[in-house]
Amino acid sequence: MSLNCNEINTILSELDLPGSFIQEIVQPGFDTLAFRIVNKGSVSTIIICTAPQACRINETRTRIPKNEKPLRFNEFLKSHIQGMRINSCRQIALDRIIKMDVSTWKERFFIYIRLWSGAANVIVTDEAGIIQDCMFRRPKKGEVTGGTFEIQEREATAEEKKEALQKFPVRTFDEITAEYSGKNTATHSAAGSAKKEQPLTFNRKVDIFYSEHAHILSRETLLAQAQKWYNVKHSKMEAALQRLLEKQNNFSDAAKLKHTGDLILSFGQDAKGGMLDCTDYDTGLEVHIKIDPSKSVQENAAVYYEQYKKAVSGQDALAHDIDMAKKTIAALDAQYNAMLNEKNVIKIEQMLRKDTKPKQKTEKPHAGLHYEIDGWTIIVGRTAAENDELLRHTVKGQDMWLHARDYAGGYVFIRARRDKTVPLDILLYAGNLAVYHSKARRNGQADLYYTQVKYLRRAKNGPKGLVLPTQEKNLLVKIDEQRLRKLDELEKSAQSI
Known part of the structure; x- marks a missing residue:
């Protein structure tokens, strides 16, 4: 379950963030943020999670890995928020919405951290309440860049706090305390040390619980x-x-x-x-x-x-x-x-x-289409941009290049294999692809150039991807629907694995 309002206040009281600086911001996943905080010479990591049933903010000792490809919101925070001073950090009433006031000498922003399971979000606004960016963009709620974030800011009354404490008590995490004490006793006994063990902070208990015992994002x-x-x-x-x-x-x-x-x-x-x-x-x-x-x-x-x-x-x-x-x-x-x-x-x-x-969201190792048939690799560039990308970064001099003669179309490449000559059967598969991905498709056949990539030279001042072949040979290819169907089946079979 997510943190309740009283647990959030307990967390914030232990963190004591006012006066600290945000040294680094990492977003390891779409629903998780980590702030590396420097305060009076000490460094700590604050994790903010908006995953359903696990909404929380707490200090963590877990190493936070960076995402392989930087996420949009992380890039915004790095350019605008990273390096700022935290002036204040408090929960608005008992609404499970944290308001963090951050600034430099010339800029000031408010970071609203809403820890509602199923509707959690992190929203950054300027002093006028205009949204600069959000972790999750929700147009229907107006939570988009340029929208206005409206919230009634007030302090909870003593009566409200008393009622909330009865209804939403702060968890003690006794099982974690007992487990930790057992481990510490064994360690002290083995070391022969009489050092007094330090009690777990509430932040530490929360960190252990959500990393090892919580239903969402637990290791098990x-x-x-x-x-x-x-x-x-x-x-x-x-x-x-x-x-x-x-x-x-x-x-x-x-x-x-x-x-x-x-x-x-x-x-x-x-x-x-x-x-x-x-x-x-x-x-x-x-x-x-x-x-x-x-x-x-x-x-x-x-x-x-x-x-x-x-x-x-x-x-x-x-x-x-x-x-x-x-x-x-x-x-x-x-x-x-x-x-x-x-x-x-x-x-x-x-x-x-x-x-x-x-x-469809997986990043491909190279541009264009990719086919594996009888041990040979065929790559197809369908546009001028893909053709240029393949020529610059993918294919090598010994690879075979095919293109429809006198027709606009994509480039087809056959990957070279050591001590192997391209068989006629593979050449015909590649030739069918070259005709299919060209303006000659409606004719059902076309003459093709084919030569090795090392015999291509770029046309001076020509359009992107345009090359002039030398030592080329000619091949007349008629579209064979059976070959194209087999290539399509092979591609689908490869994608299903």
């Missing part, structure tokens, strides 16, 4: 969420790996296909009807090979040789995909173990929030 709750997240992702990745291993097993007889072709070339002239009966010169066993009587010996052998080439090619691609799948699972295991070993609940929440973020 977060680790339960982490376990659920891990189990779902791990099961999907394991299922994908098993499918790849089964497919690899199907390709394990590739050598037999080549050997069958060799047998047809050796004994094909003895075939009768649609069957060739011969003795395998490797094993000495009698074998029976079904052939097409309408084809020549060489054509029948070529069928098996072609199947052998596809199987070998498939084995190489599968080996790459299996290796990538195993590395992904290992990375997931390491990530989950890091959460299990992390003691800082704010850090756990931050790690979990990052990995449960919706796919």
